[in-house]
Amino acid sequence: MKFKVSAELGYEIKAPSTLVINIHALRTAHQNVIEETLSTPSYIKTEQLTDVNGENRFMRLEVPEPCTISIKYDALVDNYYEVRNHKDVAEIPVAKFAPSVLPYLNPSRYCQSDKLYRLASNTFGKIGSSFEQVFAITDWIHKNVEYLSGFTNSETSAYDTVTQQAGVCRDFAHLGIALCRALTIPARYFTGYAYQLQPPDFHACFEAYLGGDWVLFDATRLIPLNGLVKIATSRDAADASIASMFGDVTPTITKASCQYADETPFKPIYYTRSIFDGVTYF
Incomplete structure (x- = not known):
């Protein structure tokens, strides 16, 4: 099933700083990123990174001087659930x-x-x-x-x-x-x-x-x-923060959206007390 996801992050930078942003949808055996776009200020050095396990995707931004920045991410993702x-x-x-x-x-x-x-x-x-x-x-x-x-x-x-x-x-x-x-x-x-x-x-x-x-x-x-x-x-939220800020940085905007984008009707899955069925990893 397909989803359209988006994120917008805004920051007021008061001194030279570095930000590590974690908003990219993962590419896994059960999650396919069909398309994605990322918008950051052109004057800021941006670097795409992955963690030591090669799965989680990060973006490192080096901000050389005080400014106000906006980061926008959009993606179309196809998920498989079993x-x-x-x-x-x-x-x-x-x-x-x-x-x-x-x-x-x-x-x-x-x-x-x-x-x-x-x-x-x-x-x-x-x-x-x-x-x-x-x-x-x-x-x-x-x-x-x-x-x-x-x-x-x-x-x-x-x-x-x-x-x-x-x-x-x-x-x-x-x-x-x-x-x-x-x-x-x-x-x-x-x-x-x-x-x-x-x-x-x-x-x-x-x-x-x-x-x-x-x-x-x-x-x-x-x-x-x-x-x-x-x-x-x-392991916990310390390793998967949406944003890690190093410097004099104040968050101003944090938005996230997820919309269903498949042709077939959405059928929600929940656990129930009477049926011990599980949804596997994706």
Whole structure:
């Protein structure tokens, strides 16, 4: 299914600065960028980069003097989603994980899985399969954490969210990741464009590594699982920020949009309590 995505970022630069921007749709085996355009001021040096794993796409801007800048991105993206039954998927032991998966078992800056081990073990440890555990984690977060815009900040961690019981999509994702890792289930942060999100914005959720696949989960339940266009995956938000600013920089505009652009009717996919089917990585 096809989506048209766009982003606009604006900044007031008060001194020579560098910005690292992360708004490009990823090119993966299940996400094809059909076309895209990027607009930046011509007098600013711009460099396209990828992370060490060769997947996440970044743009580095060097701004030599004070000014006001605008960055605009537009893309047409074709996504493939696969619905699979995870009831009978074989569990993969840690000893068989690929090296690229292993870092997603460890605690990270915003996902202190080591501090949440007792909570995860006591609440979800006796549940049958790993998929059912992650589903239960997602369901528990949705019921026990209030979605409250503006309540948290860039320093809020998964441990804080358990205590405060409120947050935004970023916090819901960090808590899901931390609880998964505490149960020895690899999990990673996901940021992207979101169809039907109101108000329109970038969105965060998480993926868990189950049966050899990265499976998507969203504890906020604000949008359909198949309404996402992936921008980046990482250990947590520290590695996948939409914008990292180095210098005297003040954000002035942050806009994101995701519109359905396929000829076939959109059929939303959600998890239900009675059916343990999963949407695989894309």
